[in-house]
Amino acid sequence: MARGRICLFLACLVAASVSSTASAFVFKAGGTAEWRVPAESSGANASAYNAWAQRNRFRVGDAIAFTYQPGNDSVLLVDKKAYEACDTGSPIDTFADGNTVFNFTRSGPFYFISGNKDNCNRNEKLIVVVMAERVAVGNDTEPPAPPAGLAPSPNGPFSPSSPPPPFGIDISPTANPPPPPNAAAPKAAGVAGTAALAIGALFYALV
Structure with a gap:
């Protein structure tokens, strides 16, 4: 009976370790990562970057990428x-x-502006509100879904033809966004494998 309880306890530890593992995402600022003055089309959107940020869900552990000259x-x-x-x-x-790739290490608002004051005055600025850490549900990690009632604009101020940066994971809103890679899977598999070996060794020793 004691042996069975020990094995059950260790198995629960393995399950908890796997389920608590969550992956992080790298967001491209504005959807393209290009850090520049927003285009003045569509009535000179005064909050182009912030409109983009409101359509995404940022968590502790995520990061945001900026590319510029x-x-x-x-x-x-x-x-x-x-x-x-x-x-x-x-x-x-x-x-x-x-x-620049900036990592979010805490929850709360983060304020970014261009180092060029004139660019900042022309709305090259961004507020990112970061929530708590992303939670893994079963074998999947909660994806960065837009809040209810907010939908991405098909004609934003950022050019869709802009070349993507050579890094990061593009999880900007699209009509059919690809599922983000489950970065937690290899780590979870490693934890599960190590714990399984420990359970097997303990069980063998008890026998």
């Missing part, structure tokens, strides 16, 4: 006050390598 632009992480005023003088952090 080094020397001509940059990405500044700022507070709300600096965001609203396009104040580039005292950013929380500065990125100028041309291929």
Whole structure:
């Protein structure tokens, strides 16, 4: 009886380890990752980046990618006050390598503006609200679905012909978005395999 309880307990630990494992996603800023002044078509959308952000669901552990021309632009992480005023003088952090991938390590709002004040005044700015960590359900990870009542615009200010950056996972809204890769699967398989060996060794020792 004792042996059976021990094996059952270890099996539960394996199941908990596998189910709690969740993958993260890399979002492309604006859907293309191109960090630039939004196009002035469609009435000069004053919140083009934010409209895109509202159609996505960001979680702790996810990241956002920006591509731009080094020397001509940059990405500044700022507070709300600096965001609203396009104040580039005292950013929380500065990125100028041309291929910036920023990881979200906490929940809450993140404010990004262009390092070029004139670009920021022309709406090259973005607010990302990050929620809690993504939760795995069974063998699948909860996908980044748009909130209820919000649908992607088929004619956004970002050019669909823009070349994608050579990194990241494009999970921007599309008519038929491909399912995101389950990055948690290899890790989960490794955890399950290790735990299974431990269970087998313990059972053998008890016998």
